[in-house]
Amino acid sequence: MRDDRGRFRTLSGIPVKHVYSWEDREGVDEMETVSEPGRFPYTRSIHETLYRKRLWTMRQFAGFGTPADTNERFRYLLDNGQTGLSTAFDMPTLMGHDSDDPLSLGEVGREGVAIDTIDDMETLFRDIPLDKVSTSMTINGPAIMVLAMYVVAAERQGVPPSKLRGTLQNDILKEYIAQKEWIYPPVPSMRIITDMLTYCTKEMPLWNTISISGYHIREAGSTAVQELAFTLADGFAYVEAGIAAGLDVDDFAPRLSFFWNAHNDFFEEIAKYRAARRIWAKRMKNRYGAKKERSWMVRFHTQTAGCSLTAQQVENNIARVAYQALAAVLGGTQSLHTNSMDEALALPTEKAVRIALRTQQILAHETGVINTVDPLGGSWFVEELTDRMEEEAERYFAEIDERGGVIAGIEQGYFQREIADAAFRYQREVETEERIVVGVNRFVDHDEKEETTPLLEIAPEVEKDQVERLERFRASRNAALVKKALADVCAAAASDTNLMPVVLQAVRHGATLGEMVGVIREQFGVYREPAVF
Amino acid sequence: MQPNGHQLIDGLLRGDRASLARAISFVENAAPSSMKILDAVYPRTGKAYRIGVTGPPGAGKSTLVSRLVGELWSEGKSIGVVAVDPSSPFTRGALLGDRVRFQEIPDDPRFFVRSMASRGSSGGLAFRTGEVCDLLDASGKDVLVIETVGVGQSELDGAAAVHTTVVVLVPESGDEVQAMKAGLMEIGDVFTVNKADRVGADRMARCVEEMLHLGAGGDGWKAPVVLLSALSGDSFPLFLDALRRHEDHIRKSGDFARLKIERGRAKIEEIVERERNREFWKRSEVECSFEEALAQLAGGKTTPYREAARMLDQFRREGK
Amino acid sequence: MDRPIRVLVGKVGLDGHDRGVKVVASALRDAGMEVIYTGLHQTPENVVRAAVEEDVEVVAISILSGAHMTLFPRLLELLRENGRDDILLCGGGIIPEKDRLALEKIGVGALFGPGTDTTEIVSYLEEEVKKRRAR
DSSP, rough: OTTTSOOOOOHHHHHOOSSSOOGTTTTHHHHHHHHTSSSTTTTSSSSGGGGGTOOOEEEEEEESHHHHHHHHHHHHHHHHHOOOEEEEBBBHTTTTOOSSGGGGGTTTSSSSOEEEESHHHHHHHTTOOTTTHHHHHHHOOHHHHHHHHHHHHHHHHHGGGGEEEEEOOOOOOOOIIIOOOSSHHHHHHHHHHHHHHHHHHHHTTTTHHHEOOHHHHHHHOOHHHHHHHHHHHHHHHHHHHHHHHTTTHHHGGGEEEEEEEOOOOOHHHHHHHHHHHHHHHHHHHTTTHHHHHHHHHHHHHEEOGGGGGGGTTTHHHHHHHHHHHHHHHHHHHSEEEETTTTTTTTOOOOHHHHHHHHHHHHHHHHHHSSSSSOOOOOOOOHHHHHHHHHHHHHHHHHHHTTSSSSSHHHTTTTTHHHHHHHHHHHHHHHHSSOOOOOTBBBBTTTTTOOOOOOOOOOOOOOOHHHHHHHHHHTTSOOOOHHHHHHHHHHHHHHHOOOOOHHHHHHHHHTOOHHHHHHHHHHHHOOOOOOOOO | OOOHHHHHHHHHHHHHHHHHHHHHHHHHHTTTTHHHHHHHGGGGGGEEEEEEEESSSSHHHHHHHHHHHHHHHHHHOOEEEEEEEOOOOOTOOEEEEEGGOOOSOOSSSSEEEEEOOOOHHHHHHEEEEEHHHHHHHHTOOEEEEEEBBBBBGGSSSSOOOOEEEEEOTTTTHHHHHHHGGHHHHHOOOOEOOOOSSSSTTHHHHHHHHEEEEEEEESOOOOOEEEOTTTTTTTTTHHHHHHHHHHHHHHHTTTHHHHHHHHHHHHHHHHHHHHHHHHHHHOOHHHHHHHHHHHHHHHHSOOOOHHEEEEEEEEHHHOOO | OOOEEEEEEEESSOOOOOOHHHHHHHHHTTTTEEEEEEEBBHHHHHHHHHHHHHHHEEEEEEEEESOOOHHHHHHHHHHTTOOOOOEEEEEEESOOOHHHHHHHHHTTEEEEEETOHHHHHHHHHHHHHHHHOOO
């Protein structure tokens, strides 16, 4: 993109020269900063062989309607060659409300699947062997309850927690920063996370405890540099919390993973992934004293940028997604979700989901990009851009430290303001046509009829059915046992007893998501963010 | 909805939310009917306890106010909040985000929040804020909280005067405090240093105390400095206690009742001045004379002082 | 001098996607409007109460959770109950054409989709408010 002074810049505003040469890299010790694939600081890749040995996991996010509806979509995706599951929950579940809560009205099963009870969780994974698939669950505020439900659902399939593979998003810090789906204030939320870290470190060695997410920070309007810096800063905050809770860094750090966005600026995105690996590895080793190589490694999932999709000329989105996916793969992602072309209009239809999945399969099997690891390594431009991303991120880390850390920054509205400013700048650039968006401010199709694409609709009965099932479930429980179990959860929240065992017990006795969230809310209170523009 | 003046006044005095809200708009826009409304409700004003909360941006005023309001509400009081934020001097637009803070308080007729943009000069704002408070007062609110940005500016002067002014500072407010020096005493009745868990909070509090000492006034009230955290609520009871002591103090000293008289005086002055100005500029010959003066000025033949004197002279002669 | 347009901008429902709503709020401010921002996760009751107290001329709501067919009609109903159906209710979000037409039919104003130019929103509001003030 060319700015008003005629300079070319990346999406984040980093100036780009018309050509790069060996002169740009003079004095840089690339043996040390770039190194080799599978070697510290992992700039090129965390694995020596990468996709030759194993392709990335093609993991399409799915969830809508009742647990039975989503179960059907899951099995469709597995039958079509998908290799891992990824669960989208509906808004009430994400906010910790049961489907019959007045606040849930109109939102049940709309943006994802509604999960209220252990019954729902069992239905969601019916006929899917939980010791065979890896499951990713996008849940944050009520992550502890959902994880407990997953563990109990597996228990009822005869699968012990030690065999469960998958990822819990569980990244509450980015909720305050960007996604805004929180329940409790930051400090008690961090305590819940350290409780889970402690439990999982002992009981669930194959489970990824936190997927530290830049995706939503980017979707909220940040630049690539902000995504990189704020996300890694969140990661450091979790590491520090784990250490402060008495855990050995090498016991839990290997189970931390990352989740990045893949946006339009091709080389900048690639440089972002490479810089992330290097920064994390250096800090983990040098500052936190981690000794295991796995503690140094950034393993990550990528999703193409939802906010880059346009409602105009929706088919163009197929091309956008393909380029973004290519950037993620050239950046060495471990798993990938490609967006469906119609997501700017509604939930994706089955056909749109299939095209998105096929885009990944074409990339993996037809283009040959998997033949060699980090094919862009050593490119003067890409190496230079990677260094610049690292420098810019370090500048942000210094600012965050100055402000007293991530939680202080959240309370000051710092991150929120930085992101809102970037989002506003972006919008201005599009409106002044300084930035071109095909089909939106250039190459506009004036005769375009809206929605020739069929859309997935959620029947209004979904909400009614779900509420009725919840009522039946409530009636079938042993009320005294539920009451006792909830009181135990409340007591654990009030003290410093680990919450995980009592939440598991409450799930076994049939406590609902909303009930468990509610008793903890009594102890922890709710969070209100300052208004920041 | 366009109720007539009487319906609006009746509704307002009954505490009806929509009438009150609409009346506030009339006052805010200086609509022709606003004077009639203010006149009608005047006898019902003077009961509410008015608290002004002021401080630099980012000091946590809204958080403190929402905690204070929550406390008063749970005591059964009815409360009106006026939250003033600056308008852009260039576009006149404003972003008013203070309502975000008041979500804990249930939907209850005892509670009313109004966001106001400063719209231009601070003098005009002071009058409008005072008048908006009169409407809230007349509608039966027990306590009014007026939140404004800035320290030592004139938002709370004159007709907008309050019973108790709370100045909210943070450990980083050193520059503001230095700029006030001994004048600090005239500005606040209760000082708080918010975010007391941050580095420098104690030093800030000591610094304010020293300056208050320099400027100690003669009304027998020594302004306390309270270190607190509005967000966590630490030491909030100390702040409440300071407020209560000041309220007691001014009720006993008679200052509480005097405020209404004081505001009345300012109001007469303001109205007379405004009307006199309007009368002056309304005269057709003034307009001619003004045009003429401007032309002369442009020609370099006269001075603004001479022309002003000539116009006033002419006005006095013809007014007779 | 014309008085500024007062607009309430807020998010109803549970989704926390406030990027769009903040960009719009800032753009309306820059266009000279007084924008009252209510924050996230509002109930229709909260929004209408705020609209009444703030005596706004426009309520602009962002919904990205798919609950628009429940929430917009509820907002209209509450505005009517409070005697304030003179307030323009409009909004934005990912709202399919079919739903948009249905909502317009029951009295909801313009609903803007992703990628809308903020100047389009500004001129729509200015025009609508001008018409309403003339009544």
